[in-house]
Amino acid sequence: MLAISLLSVVLLNTAAATQSTIIELPQRKVPVFSKQELLPGGQATARRIAKRTFIHPAGNVPTMEQLDFWDGFSFFRDPWVASPAITTDRDGLGPLFNARSCKACHNDGGRGRLNKSGEFAAPALLFRLLKSDFFGSDKNYGNQLQPNAVRLSHHKLTKAIAGEGKVRVHYEALSGKYPDGISFSLRKPHYELEQLGYGQIETNTVLSARYTPAIYGMGLLDAIAEQDLLAQQDIDDQDADGITTKYNLVTNPQTGQIQIGRFGFKGLHATLEQQVAGAFLNDIGITNPVFSEEVCTDAQLMCRNAAEIDPEGTLDIPKKLHDLTVYMNQILAVPKARDLLSERAQNGRALFYQLRCDTCHTPKYITRSDYPIVALQSQSIYPYTDLALHDMGAQLADKGIENLAQGKQWRTPPLWGIGLQKRVQGFQAFLHDGRARTLEEAILWHGGEAKMSQQSFMNLSTTQRSDLIYFLKQI
Template identity: 65%
Template sequence: MTIKRNYRLKMRIIIGVVLIVGAALYKVAGSFGDTPQFSVSELKPGGEATRKVLSKRTFVYPADNVPIMSQLDFWDGFSFFRDPWVASPAITKDRDGLGPLFNARSCKTCHVDGGRGKPPKHGEIAPPALLFRFLNINSYMADSRYGGQLQPLNVRLSHPNLNGPLKGEGQVRVFYEQIIGKYTDGTEYTLRKPRYQFDNYHYGQMDSDSRLSARYAPAVYGMGLLDAIKAEDLLVQEDIDDRDGDGVSGKYNVVVDAIDQTRQIGRFGFKGLHSTLEQQVAGAFVHDIGITNPIFEKEQCLPHQVRCQQAADVDPHGTLDIPKKLHDLTVFMSQTIAVPPARDLTSKQAMQGRKLFYQIGCNRCHTPSYITDPDYSIAAIAGQKIWPYTDLALHDMGEGLADEGIENSATGAEWRTPPLWGIGLQKRVQGFAAYLHDGRARTLEEAILWHGGEAKSQQNSFINLTMTEREALLHFINQI
């Protein structure tokens, strides 16, 4: 028995060492100053799921390798993403169920053309694309008056079951403070720091230990490919205690899967709160639009929101607002949106920028490439060499980007690394651009300058570059 115990102990130690060394080697493969040879596969960031022709109008196209018959399912799913939902009861049974409280009438409202929605200007009321979560400064819990997410809009109903008009929960007005800084070469830059003012408290003051946290809706292309990355290929990058001493200590939020109740790593959402794309879509349906679905079956009315509950009871169908068949079509569409192709990557300027990307160490969090799970449920996105430039992990981004609250194991300063593929196309396709989790950055340059915490070294390196070098790095990021 003693021999067996010692053997097990030795094996645990050996396995632990292997994991630590494996993680270190994984990071060394793309470590500081190590620029890998250019691969022609970088021109197709979504592998064979990359769209061949670059659109100037929209990001919403099925991946080119999705079979024709499945593309029909894609466009059916897109109709539930695009078209506005209406309040129950309505003649249009497949599209009623809006609210009673909600943030937007359709997915497309926030994800315009599959990209991001229009951000607010100084002094404006936040548009639907900028939603707000209520976080607690002491623990992971919702606000007692408003729940986990602000619902500013409400359905308008005249029905005998209602004892008065239903009201949205309130509105947030956005203000920006200007911050002036300088590069080492003397060039000035200006950053915007947002401030939020909660107006029209229709259900009383929020809790004293609650705080508003902004979320600017992300682009949705390529989400299925991120869903198809194996968990072990992500976890090998986790280095919570920074054992390799490179200053980067990414971790993954651990969340309870809403379908099977198992504990999984969170890879979707700005804090990594959803483990799968299916759950992310279902969460957006119920929280943003008020559409009950096979994963989240209950309306989000709180006990004291009596008229919200009364309005929810008006629905004569007595079923889910979107049944499983239609929900699955919407998920399929979200899984198979094509990634736009890379552009001018082989130019001299882009190659210089690519070298700086690795030399500065941007790849420490923005992991360039993966091979998706060959056994993933959708053949078109299984076994693909992809270039998303993200580790999908949480990183401390510093005080400048921090909010005040906890989400599972994510602290206020920790944010999930966003993918960079196609990021330079936003203004070209949509006519406007904004970046980071709250849309404060008007340019990619500003987004880099907001990096702090674990990315402080990269921010300092960027500030110390010459203007020509900065332009080269930004050109590379704009082309991937």
């Protein structure tokens, strides 16, 4: 059973709310609804509402330029094979890897399917290996657990390459009640390392689960001006609203400059190109123009020997093909909003602001006028994120450190299109580790700086909670 204190929930000493009761909230000014909100990606929004896949080019990209999009998609979709191989454009898998293709984790451009409790983690659930006391990687396993290894026969390999290990996922059932007496249930994940191939992990190494996110709209997030994001930073909570907005700072490997990290669950990459390149390297083992070195550790002799089979200086994916894949990710269209004009959605929208959800899930930006892709320039967009780090409480903490990101801190995820996952893919899961099966559960897990908003959500009437969830499903 779940003790309510486990979720940092304080039930107010008020009369229990019933389905017909309207809970009075502190009034905040709700922005006037704009029809621009119906096109959350501006003119780059998808032309049609997603039904079977999120893979659609931005609606304002000329037809001839879409050819590059579909070329890039082929490198996202098709599986990679071990090198050397006849298919030179698609070889270079591994030596260690999590999946053979981008699509294996980002199913139809969305999130991958998770396995059941008691089973090994599916490819869509990755595990970072972090240090609890500094930003670093495990001596034997590096910074990400890679369960798979290529099979090669070569004179440089005296024995087979071993995968690093597997993680068995268990879910603990938790239960609780709203103040109005309505019950809810949650699931808390527990992870068990098995079949380790290179000895034990170090004592100060911690696992951090990462459920691969939907990738549509990433180019528009990339196109937000850095100064517009930094204008939201409030590390010392100078406005005394209980929210300390902070951006991770990372070194851009292409320029050597320090920039804010806007991609990844902890804001580890400064640009979309680096995010794509990092996924190529860490998830599939594909060296590329941004990250050109394999990730084998000193303890992984056969991995290092396999990496030396390719001619020195050869990249698994050359710049031309890498750029096509990045371009595909840049112009992958945000889905249209749905029933936002309905009374129910408008009621939910008002609650979204009154509960201060917009404090972290910033609704609107205008993209840069000088972004390299014309279709993404000067677009009014509604991603509902500040791309910043926030303390989400002890229950969601991973106890690891990544640059300036502490264990309790997570980057605010965008909410656009979030209600389409089940409709498009046939399943849904939310939060950084996929523990939440519904949007309601995701809200209930909010703690730390979001605790007050979570408590306010708990104390809404059943109808109000339903209206807020309905709004989130429409944006």
